[in-house]
Amino acid sequence: MQFFKNELVVEFFEDKLAVGGLVIFIFLCVLALFPSLFSYQNPYDLTQLFLQNSFQPPNHTFWLGTDEQGRDIFSAMVYGLRISLYVGLASTILSVTIGYTLGLISGYYGGWVDTIIMRIADIQLSFPAILIALIIMALWGEGIGKVVIAITIVNWVYYARTARGVVLSEKEKDYAQSAKALGMSNFGIIFSEILPNTTAPIIVIATVRIANAIILEATLSFLGLGVPITEPSLGSLIANGYQVLFSGYWWDSVFPGVLLMVLVVSINLIGDRMRDIMNPRLKR
C-alpha cells in the first residue's frame, strides 16, 4: 500500500474532479476491453443485422437508435471506443519511446547528432500537426496501423524536445557527473541514471497527448482519411452519422460524439491534475 501513501498520489486524490475523471476513464477502458459483454450485438457481424431495423430512433431494444444498416448505435460505440483508445494509446506509447530516446541522445551527446535531430524537429514544427498527418494519410490510404504511424510521426517531436531540454540540465548535475567520473558508459548514464529522473514531465505530457492523439484520429477519420468504415472508431462513426444528420437521424452522430467527448474530458481531467501537482511554480 506504499503507493497510496506517496505524496503525489495523495495530492492527486484530493481533487474530486480528477478522481471523477479517473473513475470514468477506468470504466471506459473496461468497456473497451470487453466490448461483447456490454453490447446488444456484434455490430460488424452482418448476420446479426436486419435492414427492417434501420434508422430507428432510441427505444427499449436499441437504447441509442440504429443506423442505416440496422446496427445498434450503442454496440457500435462500444466497439468504436475500443479502436479510438487503441489508436490513442498505441500511438502515444510509440511516439514517447521514439521521441524520448532521440531527445535523450540528442541532449546528451550534442554536436552533429543534436543538430540533425533538432533540425528535423524544427522543419516538422514549422507545420501544423494536422496537415502532416493529413498528407501522410491521404497518400497512404486508410487503415488503423497507418493512422497509428501517422500520429507517431507527428507527435514524437514534442517528446524529443521535452526530453532534450530536461537532459541538458540533468547531465550537469552531480549525480550524472559522478556516474561519469566512476567510469559509467554514456548509455548507462543516459538510461539508468538520467532517464528515471526525467520521467515525471514526460508522463504528464504523454497523458495530455493521448487525448490529443484520440482527437487527431477522430478528425482524420471524420475527413475520411483515418480508420476505414468497416472497422470504425468513434470518429468514423460520427462521420458516417454526419451524412444523415440533415435527414433528421441525429442519434447516429450525436451519441458517438458525446462518448468521444466524455473520453477526452476524462483524460484531460487526469492530465490537468497531474500538471498542477508537478508544476513547481504553483507551490506555496
Added chain:
Amino acid sequence: MLKYILNRLFHSVIVMFVISFIVFFIMFKAGDPVQLLLPPDATQQDVIEMRHALGIDQSFIKQYEAFLKNVAKGNLGNSFVYGQPALNVVFERLPATLELSVLAMIFSILFGIPLGIIASIKPKAWYSKVIMFLSLSGISVPIFWTGMILVLVFSVLLGWLPSSGRGEVYLFTSAFTWDGIKHLIMPVLTLSFFQLALILRLTRTGMMEVMMQDYIKLATAKGVPRRVVVYYHALKNSLIPLVTVIGIQFGQLVAFTIVTETIFAWPGTGKLIIDSIQNLDRPIVVAYLLIISFIFVAINFVVDVLYTFIDPRVRV
C-alpha cells in the same frame, strides 16, 4: 540585430526549400494524376499526350529541376486540374481562409483573456470552477463535432443560420454584409472554440504563477490597490508567454480551417487542399504548403522580434 534577422531569414529559406523537396517527392511517388483527370474511356494516346503536356513523363530529377527554374521566376507551376498557375488558384481562395482564422483569433483573445483572469483571481470560487470546466470541454471537443452540433441546432432545428457557403462578399470579406455575417457566425465559433479555451487556460496558469512572485507580494504589502496589482503588475508579465502561443496557434487555426471549411462548405484553401490531395494535383499542394509554412515562419519571426521589445530579459 540585423545579423540575427539575416540568419533567421536564411534558415527559413532552407526550411522551405527542404519542404518543397519532400512534398514534391511524396507527390511524385503518390501516383499518376492523369488517371484521375481523363475520362475512363480515354485512349492510351490521350494518356501519353496529357502526361507530356503536364510534364510528368520525365524523370524526378528533371521535373524538380524544372520546378526550381519556375520558382526562380516566381511561378510554382500550373495546376493539373485548373490549368491556371497554382499560386493564383491558392491566392484566390486565401482571403476566405484568412478571414475565418483572423476573426476566430480575435474572438478567442477577446473572450479568452478576460475569462482566464477571472478564473485566476479566485480559483476556488464556483464561477471559476464553471469557467474551468467549460474550458476543459473546449479543449476536449474535436472541432468537427462542435461544428456539427452548431449546424444541427441552428440550421436543422431552428433554421436561423445558413449551414454552408460564404454569403455575400464585399471587399474580400463577408464581414461587411448582413448576409455574410450570418454565414460567418458558425464557422468562426467552431474554429475559435478550442482556441478560446486554450488561451483562457494559459492566461489563468500564467496569472496564477505570476501572482505568487515576490514583487506582487511586495506591491500588495505596499498598499497598492488589488485591482492595480492584478490588472497592471500581474497581467503585464503573464501576457508575455501568451504572445508566443497566440503566434503559434494562429498557424494551427489556418490549418484547422481544413475541417471547418469541409463542414460549412466554405470556399477557402482548406477545401481546396483536401480536393487537390485527392486529385494528386501536385502544384497546388506544393504551393499551398509553401504558403502555409511561409505564414508560419513569418509569424514566428514577428513573435521573436516582438519578444525582444516586451521582455527585457531577452536581448539578441
